[in-house]
Amino acid sequence: MSTPQGWEEIRAEVLRRISRRDWPPGAIIPTEEQLAAEFGCARATVNRALRELAGAGVLERRRKAGTRVAMYPARRATFEIPVIRLEVEGRGQRHSFRLLEQAEAVPPLAVAARLGLAPGARLLEVRTLHFADGKPFLYEDRWLNPAVLPEGLPPDMQATSLNEWLVKTVAYTYGDIAFSAESATPDEAALLGVAPGAALFVTERTTWAGDQPITSVRLAYAPGYRLRTVV
Amino acid sequence: MSTPQGWEEIRAEVLRRISRRDWPPGAIIPTEEQLAAEFGCARATVNRALRELAGAGVLERRRKAGTRVAMYPARRATFEIPVIRLEVEGRGQRHSFRLLEQAEAVPPLAVAARLGLAPGARLLEVRTLHFADGKPFLYEDRWLNPAVLPEGLPPDMQATSLNEWLVKTVAYTYGDIAFSAESATPDEAALLGVAPGAALFVTERTTWAGDQPITSVRLAYAPGYRLRTVV
DNA sequence: TAGTGGTCTAGACCACTAT
């Protein structure tokens, strides 16, 4: 091996040693100081490389205890939370949508619970059907906390997408996401133009700004949708 | 605001300014040097904070062009690629599995294509049914490149899980993942103990070590499974 | 308490690219 230059090469060299099982799962690897001496670089450079690998789940680091190869060096993967219009256009299709309903209502208990609101609190429900090249693509059911909409919804709501408006307007600071598969209800099947019971890919997302709940949204994709990412 | 101390507070302050729309989507923000002067810290500290935010999809950075707030500051989310046994045990349930089949065969064209192999190449197919507290949890259909298994499969294959054995033995360097929803085939339905056509959450994962394909696996989860993560 | 990682600094040079 030639001496690694730069933190990316150090990261690659560490990965090689793990692959070759010079450093098997669970093993302690040399300290940053020792590696810096071996590679002839500053400790900060080693730190950068090892920190990246710890972030990727390959290494586990603890002060005083040192750095060890993860027992199951399962990688972490990253994916982009999609903006629906960009997602459709990224497939080379034309995006359009139809606002099905926009009304104040009392949300189902599950939604109120997810948002941490008292049962009975009134929220704004917005139901939207999105199309790709005119074909149903996605059914969106969103519950909004009206308290975070200082000026109300934009009057030209039909010309923009709520998803987009939100992400531009209310920068959120925290959220959780869950993916699952669900059978289409008769209503959903009719909207999406598929048989009842068809397997739908479902994304549920809840976001807060600080401790204030913003929105909880359920996206049901028409069959055939795949969410991809790279490790 | 009090002057931020440390890169995490700088990150938080930048996020606040984006939330307050002091820096709206698309806007150029001050240079690292200017922010370092404002916050009274070294440029490297500002760099660390802004680099994290760029990695999270909130900022976009280009040399000479400067740093701007992403037009759609959609966050990136991270999830762990699960190890099945740990996933089941993490739910407080007991994991077990049954090896359904382990045989050399010619894979379907789609699998060969994903792995970049010539159609007709022989691979090892391993089909496994995983249980949580004795209930069917996951059906695993895996195709392995025998070339990467230097010593063949371990003789006590029944006592360990192939998934786990692989992740410990063959450190991979690259992979892709796709999630989708599929209707259970009659075979899958019988294995998982559900009605044919039930909506299954499906994960497909292909991994390479360098340019050498290792394995392509399809995991079909019993209904009710949810993949969660946090932003 | 001592060893290890986490972070910061002040400065430097380099890489990329808008102009």
Add this chain to the structure above:
DNA sequence: TAGTGGTCTAGACCACTAA
């Protein structure tokens, strides 16, 4: 070509925690 981010250095101090 000049401005901006990307990275590296040598050193320092701090925070956490295993022994």
